[in-house]
Amino acid sequence: MSRESTNRRSDGEQTHAEILDHAVRLASIEGVNSITLGRLAEQTGFSKSGVYAHFGSRERLQMEIIEAAEQIFQREVIQRGLDAPEGLPRIINIYDAYLSYIEHDVFPGGCFFAGLVSEFDARDGQIHEAVVAGRKAWDELVRGLIETAQSHGEIDPAVDPDQLAFELDAIVDHTNFVYVLYRDPVAIERGRSTVSATIRRWTLQR
Amino acid sequence: MSRESTNRRSDGEQTHAEILDHAVRLASIEGVNSITLGRLAEQTGFSKSGVYAHFGSRERLQMEIIEAAEQIFQREVIQRGLDAPEGLPRIINIYDAYLSYIEHDVFPGGCFFAGLVSEFDARDGQIHEAVVAGRKAWDELVRGLIETAQSHGEIDPAVDPDQLAFELDAIVDHTNFVYVLYRDPVAIERGRSTVSATIRRWTLQR
């Protein structure tokens, strides 16, 4: 009983994961819609129908790319970001995690979801709906964090959580925009200091 | 001497403009890279090689799409925006023009250049370079407006013009992001009030 035979199933899973990982990186640079089975096959060294067999359809491949990117975002931004004491520290920490995720080039094309939103915002269909749902989940998460900080007395309960969320999201989105377009690490510093100043402004007496 | 014969050349120009106009709209929704000669031909009612003949190559068509969009942006945002007294009123006016341009759906896919930057920020090549150059021109324009307002005593000369520009650009970019993704006109109101508050904050004594 060789180890190879009992674990044969994981070989297929590993190949699947290897192709998907490459596809996610490529999609972050060129867009989910510009992924083709042929180029993916060429770049990973498998046959085109070999790649195809792992996903069943191009649409399915695209959805799996998005799901894989979501898992990475969940790990790098959400989990790291929530690993701080409740209230204001958690808000500071999650936006810091967001900027670190951009800074460390977790995806070669910058924030995967900034690109994904831009690619599918004006289209209709399954992917557009998934992107809207994913963004709404982020909005809800941030609103919850802000409301908790309000109930802790760290942020004035009279302020509109959506307004603060809008300002913070604008800063990190624009940081990604400048960082990726100009390939300039200084953008990250400006993002960090602007987030800090914005949070400071909203937590002092108004 | 019929009018038709003396003006024959303008028929070709009009066809060229008609195809290009359709291409710009399509590109604002689906991206410059997803434009194909075949679909453009089908949707405008010309033959594929008829469309091709007007542009000479797909690359050339893409560059003409970007140039045409730039002219529209120049007219709708820059010209309208600069039509105000020098100094602070001009800064307020240009960001108001920017938000109006988003609000009135000048392009069906939202701000053409937000999409274009996202599509080509992480790629290399001619279009990437053109996009970087175009964005730098915007940065220079805004910096000049802010410096003029500083020399007029409307903004503290000690503040970094790039920081104020970063904050204002972040707001309008994110307004476009929310407006197009959620198709929610309320985003425009939030963008306007946030721009106003930001300018107010930077023009009071600090």
Add this chain to the structure above:
DNA sequence: CCTACCGATCGGTAGG
């Protein structure tokens, strides 16, 4: 501005 075509590549299938 058209028809008729070129080789390359697309997503997907058959059969193993």
Add this chain to the structure above:
DNA sequence: CCTACCGATCGGTAGG
């Protein structure tokens, strides 16, 4: 996971 293939579409060309 492979080879060999399918019809459709790609950018581009020839010739008018």
